[in-house]
Amino acid sequence: PQESKWQVWTEEHVKRTFQKREQKAHKGTFGTGLLLAGSDEMPGSALLAGIGALRSGIGKLTIGTSRFVAGVLAGRIPEAMYAHDGLQKVVNGQVPKGMKACAIGPGLPNPEEIEQALKVLFQSDLPLIIDAGALQERRYPSRKAEIILTPHPGEFSKMTGIPVPDIQKNRLYFAQKYAQEQGVITVLKGRNTVIAFPDGDLFVNETGNAGLAKGGTGDTLTGMLLAFVSAEKDIKSAVANAVYFHGCSADHWGKTKAQRGLLASDVSELLPDIMKSFE
Ligand code: APR
Numbered sequence: 391p392q393e394s395k396w397q398v399w400t401e402e403h404v405k406r407t408f409q410k411r412e413q414k415a416h417k418g419t420f421g422t423g424l425l426l427a428g429s430d431e432m433p434g435s436a437l438l439a440g441i442g443a444l445r446s447g448i449g450k451l452t453i454g455t456s457r458f459v460a461g462v463l464a465g466r467i468p469e470a471m472y473a474h475d476g477l478q479k480v481v482n483g484q485v486p487k488g489m490k491a492c493a494i495g496p497g498l499p500n501p502e503e504i505e506q507a508l509k510v511l512f513q514s515d516l517p518l519i520i521d522a523g524a525l526q527e528r529r530y531p532s533r534k535a536e537i538i539l540t541p542h543p544g545e546f547s548k549m550t551g552i553p554v555p556d557i558q559k560n561r562l563y564f565a566q567k568y569a570q571e572q573g574v575i576t577v578l579k580g581r582n583t584v585i586a587f588p589d590g591d592l593f594v595n596e597t598g599n600a601g602l603a604k605g606g607t608g609d610t611l612t613g614m615l616l617a618f619v620s621a622e623k624d625i626k627s628a629v630a631n632a633v634y635f636h637g638c639s640a641d642h643w644g645k646t647k648a649q650r651g652l653l654a655s656d657v658s659e660l661l662p663d664i665m666k667s668f669e
């Protein structure tokens with residue numbers, strides 16, 4: 391199998407596309423994101439994604455999670471608002487008002503509940519970032535707002551039935567094919583993350599290192615994507631730049647510290663240093 395032409399998403403792409411922030415901006419300028427994540431047994435995923443979103447410059451963040459997790463998180467992320475049992479609310483048709491985009495999946499254990507929530511969200515006009523527990527084999531409806539999927543190879547295998555070794559041999563091809571057939575932006579993670587768009591545009595990100603190979607870094611990326619999609623005008627560069635900066639943080643860490651000691655939360659903490667040179 392052979393994909394059509396592709397490009398590396400380079401520093402020049404980022405310099406050209408990363409939006410300058412006007413000094414007369416207010417929080418409404420950068421959008422409110424809805425993060426549906428975290429459960430009593432996986433509270434950290436909501437924390438990591440939430441910090442990832444806030445460090446990436448989201449205007450406002452609402453975290454829909456269990457009451458218990460909201461209680462734990464409130465002290466750690468005082469900047470966020472909380473929708474108690476947010477996933478259940480969405481299932482019941484109550485999507486919080488005024489949102490610019492929604493991310494769903496990190497630390498969510500219940501596939502049936504997620505499926506019902508997605509049915510409601512597909513009807514909305516929110517761009518959707520679908521990750522982790524929310525990634526399943528399914529057909530995506532055609533709708534106006536974008537759908538962005540962020541599988542690692544194991545999740546992509548579950549979504550497509552293609553064995554992981556075959557995926558890894560043809561990452562560009564399979565990501566592009568899936569994006570075009572399903573009409574969704576497909577971010578196939580792992581070393582050299584592939585970013586495939588429904589119109590056939592295809593990019594490879596070369597930032598990042600094995601320091602990212604640990605639980606939680608994917609959750610951080612999902613939060614970053616929520617922020618970039620909420621705040622930036624162009625969706626393609628919003629997605630690609632989030633992936634690029636996520637890797638840059640890990641590379642920056644690796645200049646002075648052992649890769650193995652990197653935490654997912656460190657990725658977020660380093661983001662302001664990384665983005666500084668692009669502002
Ligand atoms: N080089 C560059 N980047 C890497 C490397 C590497 N060697 N290894 C991992 N990464 C990056 C990936 O590209 C991705 O951005 O780290 C991130 C890892 O994301 P995930 O695999 O989603 O990991 P994470 O979500 O943090 O871990 C566990 O995944 O399977 C789900 O539900 C599960 O919530 C759980 C979660």
Ligand code: MG
Binds near residue numbers: 521522542608609
């Ligand atoms: Mg993950």
